[in-house]
Amino acid sequence: MTHSDAPSGASRSTGTHAAADLASPPAVDPAADLTSPPAAGRGAPDAPGPGPRAGRREWTALCVLMLPLLLVSMDVSVLYFAIPAIGADLHPTGTQQLWVFDVYGFVLAGLLMTMGSLGDRIGRRRLLLLGAAAFGGASLAAAYANSAETLIAARAVLGLGGATLMPSTMALVREMFRDAGERARAIGIWSGVMTGGIALGSVLSGLLVEHFWWGSVFLVNLPVMVLLLVLAPVLLPESRSPRKERFDLLSVPLSMAAVLPLVYGLKEIPSEGFHPLYVLSLAVGVIFAVLFVRRQRTATAPLVSPVLFRGRGFGPAVVLNLVASFAMMGSALFTTQYLQSVLGKSAIEAALWALLPSVLIGVAAPAATALVQRGVSRAGVVAAGFVVAAGGYGLLALAGTHSLWTVLAGAGVLASGIVTVMSQLTDLALASAPVERAGSASSLMETGQEFGGALGMAVLGSIGTAVYRHRMPAGAPAAARETLGGALAAAGRLPGRAGAEVVAAARDAFTAGMHAAALAAVVLLVAAAVYAVRKTGLRPGPARGASNHPPAAGPDTAETAPSGR
Known part of the structure; x- marks a missing residue:
């Protein structure tokens, strides 16, 4: 099975189960309600229903916020086609080449929680601007790097910038859109841009490297970051927790x-x-x-406040979002290799074909939001999204070794279901969290996505690998029995018929491994759908022990600072 052949940067690196334990003993089961957040109060989550309506300024600001988000998501995959040119120019060692890919995702994942909490304290807009400056400067350094060490360092700073941009954009969306319906639409757009950027990055990389030089994949970041630095102070509100908490x-x-x-x-x-x-x-x-x-649980000013998990809906949103990312990234491990190594597409052809499933992403989130606004329970929409995604995996389980359209259809159905789930869970998490904790809430959701993606690739990849190795003939070369990429390389060294037989056996074995992994994912996604429905059996209402009256101001109930809008 060729998991080693996919670029290691494909993994978005990782929601941890341990985070669920942050809730302190008095907290209510956070999964009690996927349909409505707790009663509003000072420092409490938003009440469901209409709030202040956003104007043209807020919607324009949303468009500005989507630009850095698109770039951060594209940077996950933007090196796919640039790495051969980088290798020819900078001559990195094998280890250095891996770090060029991986350091961005590692730094991004490692700093998300820190940066989300920092934004709550110093201001989300300020953190966004600092991150944009760092991202732009690192992009310039990466574009003109004259050594592998310089490029690795620049990619690390890009990861740091990305870790500031992602939670800041989501927290600012929470601040700008107080009306529940408008916030849901805005978050649907956020989710679609985030998912679409990953697919777009590889295509953009191929086109730029073909017509320019490898540094151009980084230079495209500069005009966007300059635009953000100019427009953000004008269009975006500043928001932070009013309490002067120590870090x-x-x-x-x-x-x-x-x-x-x-x-x-x-x-x-x-x-x-x-x-x-x-x-x-x-x-x-x-x-x-x-x-x-x-x-x-014991710190006086924790980086991640346990209060977040007392909000009804936040805990299950983190867990189910992790499952959704598990499914999305786990499928990408197979579909990208299937297009290239089973169907024989070139890298750029595979990237262009992989854009087709992204078309459904633009429809899924708005449709889910419209259903919720028309009275369909959020739990039902989330469960339906998981079932749709399971159907996409079902199509992958039916694919043969020449099933381009079956695989593309499966990937499209899967992506539409997952984006439906993610958009609703993100809205639920932000609505359940106190406004002054929006940055921390955003960073926890995004860290969960990082863990879920890495876990999906590890678990489903291991299943696929085990089946691949079991299905390969004992007489095949040792390298061919390890991975599909190894089989293709070994076949090239064998005489005609023998090489063709190894390739055919390897492609059959890979497809069988994809079938097994897909069926395992179907079981998980159906279980997630059941969980989403069963955990909403309680009647909507405030969290246990909560009052419908505003709580007294305290460490975790302070109002958000005025936005300045």
Whole structure:
């Protein structure tokens, strides 16, 4: 199975189950309601229903916010076609080439929670502007890097900038759109842009490298960041928690020590197997995750406030969002390799074909929002999205070795279901969180996506690999029995008929592995749909022990600072 052949940057690196334990004992089961957030109050989540309507300024500001979001998501895949040219120019070692791919995702995942919390304290717009400046400067440095070390360092700073931009954009959407219906539409747009950017990045990379030089894939970031730096102070409101909370510095290394080993282990297992180093990495990550959770429960000013998990709906939103990312990235591991290594498409052809399923993404989120606004329960829409995604995996399970349209249809159906789920869960999480904790809430959702994506590639990739190795003939070359890429390389060294037989066997084995992984994903997604419905059995209402009256001002109930709109 060729999990090692897909660019390692394909994984978006990783929602942890440990985060669910941040809720303190008095907290209500957070999954009690996917249909309405708790009663509003000072510092409380928004009440369902109409609020102040957004005007032209807010919608224009949303368009501005989508530009950096698009670039951050594109940077996940923008090196796919640039790396051969980079190799020819900078001559990186094999290890350095891997770091060129991976350091962006590692830094992004490791700093999301820190930056989300920092934005709540210093201001989300200010953090957005700082991140845009860092992202633009790092893009310029990467474009003109004259050594592999310089490029790796620039990619690391790009990850830092991305970690500031992602939670800031989502938190500002929460601040600008107070009306529930408008916020849902805005978040649907946010989800579609985020998902579409990943698919667009590889295509843009191929086109730019074909007509310019490899540095152009970074230079395209500059005009967008300049535009953001000019327009954001005019169009975007500033918002922060009014409490002058100290920043818990100890939580920062603890969060990174938890996230980075988990991301690393999960990312390497699909291609390298359960090597002791990667198992140890996972164990270290789990240990530090426990320490991080303990710190958040006892610190006076935690990086991630346990209050978030007292809001009805926030906990299940994080968990189900992780499952959705698991499904999305797990499928990408197979579909990209299927197009190239089974159907024999070139890299740029595969990227262009892979854009077709993205068309359905633009329809899914608005349709889901419209259903909720017409009275369909959010739980029903989320469950339906998971079922639709399961149907997409079902199509992948039916694909043969010459089933281009079946695979594209499956990928499109899957993507539309997942975007439906993600848009509704993001809206639920932000509506359930106190306004002053919007940055932390956003960063937790996005960290969950990072974990879910890496976990999906690890689990489904391992299933596919096991089936592939079982199905390959014992007489095939050793490299061919490991991965599809190894089989194609080995076949090239064999005489005609023998080589063709190895290729045919490898493609059959890969497709069988994809079938097994798809069926496993179907089971998970159906279970997620059942969970979404069953956890909404309680009648809507305030969280247990909560009052419909505004709570007294305190550490976790302070109002958001005036937006300045």
